[in-house]
Amino acid sequence: MRIGPPILAVGLVCAGLFTLFVPTWNLPTKGTQTGPNGPSLVQYAPTGSPLFQTRNGPPPANPPLVEDTRPATEAYKNVTVLTDLNAGQFMQLQQAITNWVAPQQGCDFCHAGGDFASDAKPAKAAARDMIKMVRHLNADWTEHVGVAGVTCWSCHRGQPVPAEIWFSRPPHPQGAHMDKPENWNESGDSVRQFFPNAGYELYLLQDTPGLAQSYTALPNGQVADQVVVKRLYEVMMQMSAGMGVNCTYCHNSRAFYDWGQSLPARWTGYSGIQMTRDINRNVLLPLAVRMPEIRETADDPHTIVLPARMRGPQEGNGFVLCATCHYGLPKPADHAQELLTVFPGLKGPGREHAASATDQGGQP
Structure with missing residues (x-):
């Protein structure tokens, strides 16, 4: 009596059921021991969520620097925060902030029409506060941000409100x-x-x-x-x-x-x-x-x-x-240090200057 084909058929059925109903076998998560054997300090490799991964892309290309060495306070009206920049640095940073924070809305997200010195929009006062905050963090919180520092891109990643x-x-x-x-x-x-x-x-x-x-x-x-x-x-x-x-x-x-x-x-x-x-x-x-x-x-x-x-x-x-x-990384995406080299106006001064700067006026 031939029993080979029935046994083969049963085996194929079992294999199919196993494939359908038994979960995929996952290998153990790779870990790295960071201390002696006793404490067993093991750090597991981060998996990262898809949302975090999409947020950790590179920032937009830096706008070109226009050679204009006039003080920003002379070239533009109501400059109250970035008073230590020249006109070229000031405008390059303004364009970069638009790319980092409001690329879809553009300049009008903070500014009222073509009058860039106007204080009509509350978002402009908020932007001024944010610039002072970034300068404060880079100058006064080096024990955390280190030499890498932070920029507007660090949190916003192309959105007016961080994700x-x-x-x-x-x-x-x-x-x-x-x-x-x-x-x-x-x-x-x-x-x-x-x-x-x-x-x-x-x-x-x-x-x-x-x-x-x-x-x-x-x-x-x-x-x-x-x-x-x-x-x-x-x-x-x-x-x-x-x-x-x-x-x-x-x-x-x-x-x-x-x-x-x-x-x-x-x-x-x-x-x-x-x-x-x-x-x-x-x-x-x-x-x-x-x-x-x-x-x-x-x-x-x-x-x-x-x-x-x-x-x-x-x-x-x-x-x-x-x-x-x-955004899911032990150290934030390594862009800030490079950006601070291009935009030194975001490095400081720190708390003392920020506290004395007025909240009134037009452009930051």
Whole structure:
């Protein structure tokens, strides 16, 4: 009796069922050990989201420099911030900022028609604040941005509103019978994006100490509130996702509290949190109070940034977090240092000059 063909047919059927229903076998994620064997500090290669990858492309080509050595304050009216540039440098930077922030809207996004000295549009005052902020960060926050620095492109990447921002939200409306116990976000591409924004308010806007882990194995009176632990966890997760790293990029995971067992990147991250608070509290919060209109986005200029209930008091302006600059990379895309060489007017001066500069006037 011949049994070969039936057995072959059964084998083919089993192979087909296996192919259809058994998940694809994925090899382990490649990791790099960054410390001794005991702590087992392993950093896994970032995968990166498609959105982050599209945002990390090169900036537009730099506009040409026009040789005009006259002081910008003499060549143009109402120059109040970039007073240390000559006319050629000033106009080259103006054209670059348009390419970095509002390439679809053009000069009219900030300026009123052909009158570039007019203060009719609130976006112009906001742009002036942003230029002062960039100069302040490059001059006063070198412990975080280093020599690479930042430019308008670092956050905006071709959009009037950066793609990665968060909002201070009003309380979630309470349902009659059942409701979520926390103020969860209502949409997102990952689990982290559903986290409430309350942790961002505590740690990226307010001066809340980031202390949650006990120093001992058993409770000894130093026990953090469970809600505080969750809020801090949510902020750490956004840092991890926004930079494309895991916890051991900064921490020894057996002793999160111990700076002595942490890696040098923890100090850079700590200064980044302080810098983010500085931006949110001293630049974006006053801007939100003064300029509460809905802002356009280059991707879809006719759509409100978020539904009305989720916009909070900023009405579309938003606050920043790590992903606003990093876009899924441990170090932001390496463009700023080259751009600062071409546009030295964005390097400074820093806080002292920015504090004394007036908010009135025309062109920045």
